[in-house]
Amino acid sequence: MPRTNVRLTSFPAVNLHLPKLAGIREKFLQPVAFIQFSLAMSFASAHAGDISAAVASNYPTIYVAKSEPEVTNGLGCWIWDKATLNKQTVRLWHSFNVPKTNPVARAELRIAADNAFKIWLDGQELGSGSDWRTLSIYHLEGTLNSGAHVLAVEGFNDNDQAGVILGLSLEMANGQLMQICSDLTWRVVPDADPNWETALQPAENWPNASIATNFGRMPWWTIPTSVLHIRAELPKPIPVWQSREFQIGLLGGSGVFVFFCLYLLVQLVSQSKAHHLVQAERDRIARDIHDDLGSKLTQLLLIGEVAQIESAPAPGAPLLQMCDGARNILATIDEVVWIINSQHDNLEDFIIYVCKWVQQFLGPSPIRCRFDVPQEIPAQKLSQIARRNLFLAIKEALNNAVKHSGATELTVHIEINGSLLNVVVADNGCGFDFAQASQERNGLTNMKSRMVEIGGDCLVASRPGEGCRVSFAVPLKQRSFFKSPFQSSNHSVLEPGFPGHREEVPPAKAAGESPS
Amino acid sequence: MKFPSKNIPAESIANSTISVALVEDQKDLCQSWVRIIESFGGFECLCTCASAEEAMCVIPEARPDVILMDIRLPRMSGIECTSRLKELLPATPIVILTVLDDDELIFRALEAGADGYMLKRSKPTDLRTALLDVLEGGAPMSSAIARRVVRSFRRPPANPRNQTHLSTREIEVLDLLSRGLSNKEIADQMRLSIETVRSYLKTIYEKLHVHCRTEAVMRYTANLPASSIADSDNAREKLTAAGSRIQKS
Numbered sequence: 203m204p205r206t207n208v209r210l211t212s213f214p215a216v217n218l219h220l221p222k223l224a225g226i227r228e229k230f231l232q233p234v235a236f237i238q239f240s241l242a243m244s245f246a247s248a249h250a251g252d253i254s255a256a257v258a259s260n261y262p263t264i265y266v267a268k269s270e271p272e273v274t275n276g277l278g279c280w281i282w283d284k285a286t287l288n289k290q291t292v293r294l295w296h297s298f299n300v301p302k303t304n305p306v307a308r309a310e311l312r313i314a315a316d317n318a319f320k321i322w323l324d325g326q327e328l329g330s331g332s333d334w335r336t337l338s339i340y341h342l343e344g345t346l347n348s349g350a351h352v353l354a355v356e357g358f359n360d361n362d363q364a365g366v367i368l369g370l371s372l373e374m375a376n377g378q379l380m381q382i383c384s385d386l387t388w389r390v391v392p393d394a395d396p397n398w399e400t401a402l403q404p405a406e407n408w409p410n411a412s413i414a415t416n417f418g419r420m421p422w423w424t425i426p427t428s429v430l431h432i433r434a435e436l437p438k439p440i441p442v443w444q445s446r447e448f449q450i451g452l453l454g455g456s457g458v459f460v461f462f463c464l465y466l467l468v469q470l471v472s473q474s475k476a477h478h479l480v481q482a483e484r485d486r487i488a489r490d491i492h493d494d495l496g497s498k499l500t501q502l503l504l505i506g507e508v509a510q511i512e513s514a515p516a517p518g519a520p521l522l523q524m525c526d527g528a529r530n531i532l533a534t535i536d537e538v539v540w541i542i543n544s545q546h547d548n549l550e551d552f553i554i555y556v557c558k559w560v561q562q563f564l565g566p567s568p569i570r571c572r573f574d575v576p577q578e579i580p581a582q583k584l585s586q587i588a589r590r591n592l593f594l595a596i597k598e599a600l601n602n603a604v605k606h607s608g609a610t611e612l613t614v615h616i617e618i619n620g621s622l623l624n625v626v627v628a629d630n631g632c633g634f635d636f637a638q639a640s641q642e643r644n645g646l647t648n649m650k651s652r653m654v655e656i657g658g659d660c661l662v663a664s665r666p667g668e669g670c671r672v673s674f675a676v677p678l679k680q681r682s683f684f685k686s687p688f689q690s691s692n693h694s695v696l697e698p699g700f701p702g703h704r705e706e707v708p709p710a711k712a713a714g715e716s717p718s
Numbered sequence: 719m720k721f722p723s724k725n726i727p728a729e730s731i732a733n734s735t736i737s738v739a740l741v742e743d744q745k746d747l748c749q750s751w752v753r754i755i756e757s758f759g760g761f762e763c764l765c766t767c768a769s770a771e772e773a774m775c776v777i778p779e780a781r782p783d784v785i786l787m788d789i790r791l792p793r794m795s796g797i798e799c800t801s802r803l804k805e806l807l808p809a810t811p812i813v814i815l816t817v818l819d820d821d822e823l824i825f826r827a828l829e830a831g832a833d834g835y836m837l838k839r840s841k842p843t844d845l846r847t848a849l850l851d852v853l854e855g856g857a858p859m860s861s862a863i864a865r866r867v868v869r870s871f872r873r874p875p876a877n878p879r880n881q882t883h884l885s886t887r888e889i890e891v892l893d894l895l896s897r898g899l900s901n902k903e904i905a906d907q908m909r910l911s912i913e914t915v916r917s918y919l920k921t922i923y924e925k926l927h928v929h930c931r932t933e934a935v936m937r938y939t940a941n942l943p944a945s946s947i948a949d950s951d952n953a954r955e956k957l958t959a960a961g962s963r964i965q966k967s
Contacts, residue, residue: 493790496817497744500838504750507842511757532839536819545822554821558862561898573898 273337273429277312278383280365280422281411283390288361293391294411295354297402298382302348304374309342309436314426315357315366322354325400328434337426344436346372353382354399363421365414386410481544492539496532503528541590549582549623549678552589553616556596556625560614567604569629574615582678584623591652592625592676595660598649599627599672607631607670621678628671633664649674736853737764739782741773741799742815743791747838751786754842761849770799778806784849785812787832789823797823797830804831804927811852825866831927834858857919864895867926875928882925891918 283292300306313321316334320327323342331338357366368384389408391398418424442448506525510517540546540555557573564571596614603612609631617624646662649672653660658676738755740763742748752763764782767773770791777785785803789796800812811833816824824835834852836845851858859867871884884892887908894904901919905912 493817497747500817501744501746501750503839504747504754508750508753511754511842529839532818539818539820554862554865557865557896557898558821558860561860561862571898573896575896577893 273312273339274417274425276310276369276371276381276383277367277417278369278385279416280316280367280414281384281386281388282357282359282365282414284409284412286359286364286414288359290359290364292357292359292364292366293354293394293398294357294366294384295352295389295391295398295401295404295408296382296384296387297350297352297404298370298380299350300346300348300372300380304376304378305348306346306372306380307375308373309346310371311340311342312369312371313338313340313355313367315355316364316422317360318358319366320356321368322352322399323436324351325354325397329432331430333428335423335427336430337428338430338432340432340434342434342436346436350402352400352402363414365422367417367422384411386413485543485545488542489539492535496535499528499532499535503532537593541586541593544586547583547586547589549584549618550579552584552592553579556593556616557614559593560596560600560612563600564604564612569604569607569609570611572611572613574613576616576618580618582618584676584678585656588656588658588676591656592623592658592674595649595652595674596625596627598645598652602645603627603629603631603670606634609669618678623676623678625674625676626671627674628669630669633666633668633670635664635666735760735762736784736849737762737780737782738849739764739773739777739780739785740766741770741777741785741791741796742766742788743768744788754845757842758846761846770794770796773799774802777803781807782810784853785810786836787812787814789814789816789827797827800827800832801830813848813852821862821866825863825870828863828923829870829926833923855920856916857923859895859919859922864892867922868892868896870926882928884922884925888918888922888925891915892922 281294283290311321311323311328313319313331314334314337315331318330318332320330321340322328328340328342329338353368353370355366355368357364366384368382370382372380372382374380388411389404390411391405391408395401395405415422443452503525506521506528510521510525513521546552546555553575557575560571560573600612603609607629609629612627612629615624615626615628617626649660649662653674653676656676658674660675661673662670663673664670738761740748740751740755742751745768748766748768752766755761755763765776765780767776771794773787774794787796787800787803791799796814800814803810803812812831814824814827814832814835815838816835817838819837827835834848834857836848840848848858868884868889875882890908891904894907899907901912901915904910905915908915
């Protein structure tokens with residue numbers, strides 16, 4: 203029979219029992235094997251397999267009638283337990299080390315057992331066999347990574363003699379060969395330990411295996427009757443992330459992490475609550491102080507008023523001044539209370555307050571005030587410092603209007619463009635030219651610096667006889683990471699021609715007179 | 719002699735004194751007020767109460783023409799007292815007095831039923847004008863207050879049964895007010911008389927009172943607190959004093 207190399211997937215061998223004939227087996231083997239072959243061909247017709255042999259068929263196994271001498275290379279001795287009994291199961295264990303520096307390129311495992319065997323490598327079953335005359339050769343594909351590995355063989359003896367013979371040859375990447383054979387170093391596992399197939403260390407009570415007989419000696423063959431080539435996959439090493447220890451570690455680690463996050467969250471919430479309480483308490487204290495101050499000052503003021511009544515019809519000027527002074531202080535207290543009250547840190551309150559203040563401020567003056575304010579004001583936060591700075595800047599503009607413009611009408615336009623708040627104070631007064639502006643520099647530069655401080659900008663446009671228009675812009679969202687869109691500009695406060703102004707101021711005049 | 723308090727024509731005011739009740743807890747201020755009011759000529763201070771509880775006892779019986787109420791009182795607040803007195807004396811205008819110009823507080827008082835407000839620091843002449851204005855049926859409303867009124871109506875009413883809405887004209891008036899127009903300018907723009915504008919404002923306030931009134935207020939007026947009994951002895955003295963003053967004039 204021509205020798206054929208068969209590639210197969212691992213498949214249990216067809217079980218053919220033949221009586222053991224002591225001594226004269228070899229003589230009968232050849233024709234018997236031939237009968238086996240034909241029987242096998244008729245039995246195994248249904249199974250598919252990848253056969254690259256000259257014998258074209260679908261059979262999973264092909265028995266080689268005459269086995270090659272090379273197949274018995276590397277086999278150890280026939281090993282078994284000390285005692286041999288009928289219907290006995292013996293577990294044989296062995297571990298070996300693959301060196302780190304030398305990865306395994308190819309591996310071949312040869313095994314035969316009287317009567318049957320089952321073999322595991324690293325806990326994964328490679329296959330089994332049940333014919334003592336057949337030598338199974340497992341061509342192992344894949345890689346055997348460095349470290350310890352475990353061979354576990356479970357042998358079964360029907361009756362008479364018993365033994366397992368095994369040889370594992372590992373071909374390293376650099377061509378070196380490593381041989382593991384069945385010998386005395388193997389251990390017998392007495393009890394059915396659940397993890398004996400994967401144990402990397404032998405237990406104390408595992409005795410060494412006993413040699414039944416050396417290879418080639420009676421009662422077993424020198425050359426196996428048949429050779430079964432099986433292609434098997436090496437057990438894939440469990441990737442780190444699938445191993446139990448890693449998963450437990452990861453679970454434990456994430457549990458700790460989650461608890462830590464919860465702890466931080468609780469801390470954060472309680473701190474922010476504390477912060478709010480402190481803020482509320484501070485507000486309340488400030489409010490009480492100012493109420494008290496205001497109350498006492500009002501008392502003084504009223505005494506002053508009574509004094510005026512009693513010194514009628516000509517109350518002295520100092521008395522009048524005193525009462526007016528007290529009123530001014532009370533107005534200032536009003537403003538302070540409004541600024542520090544964090545409940546007003548929103549756009550709507552700001553707009554209402556500004557309109558009210560402007561109306562009150564312009565009340566005694568001949569200037570009529572108008573508001574152009576959106577009906578619907580979005581609920582937007584406006585920080586305390588932004589409120590304060592913008593309010594003081596508007597106050598400055600109003601003061602200028604009342605003192606210098608001689609206007610009859612002043613309009614306050616408030617507009618919200620996306621995240622920008624625009625406030626324009628426009629009057630129809632006499633305006634001013636830039637020559638005069640240099641005297642007013644402090645007021646105007648003050649406005650500019652207040653706006654810049656909150657990331658906004660201020661532009662003044664005026665022409666003599668054309669009134670004055672002061673425009674403020676404040677970004678609404680806090681953009682601490684990015685620069686404000688205005689900060690990069692180096693505008694002078696008196697920049698002519700800002701958007702909306704009808705006529706351009708002649709550039710020559712502006713350039714000549716620009717104070718900054 | 720006393721007059722029905724609302725809509726007193728200006729002429730009749732000149733003929734008789736207007737009685738003012740003052741609710742103010744600070745004695746010095748109280749004395750100064752009394753002095754100032756009596757310097758007005760045509761006004762007299764009917765009674766002064768140092769707390770809301772005292773006011774609840776004295777004022778309903780004293781029946782002043784106008785009530786000046788401090789917004790900050792020791793126990794019951796000025797706002798609560800306002801709403802209670804409004805239930806008992808709906809025809810008597812109440813003017814709130816405040817030290818600091820706190821919009822929120824003032825607006826709450828207006829919601830509770832106050833007819834106007836004054837800063838305590840106002841000049842005596844301004845106070846006089848305001849009192850006369852309120853007695854004539856005026857309802858002072860600034861642009862800030864107008865905005866708050868509109869906002870208040872956007873919220874659902876305190877008592878679902880008191881669902882009221884502003885009419886288009888009323889909304890127009892509020893809108894013009896919030897833009898800074900005076901009553902006269904609004905009248906010009908809407909082609910109405912000033913009286914009509916005033917009556918619009920009055921109606922707006924009344925609707926506001928209804929909108930913001932809660933059942934709790936009704937309950938309060940039913941049972942007065944026991945603590946007021948202690949003040950009632952004081953109150954009786956004051957009542958007799960007030961009565962004797964009325965007899966004098």
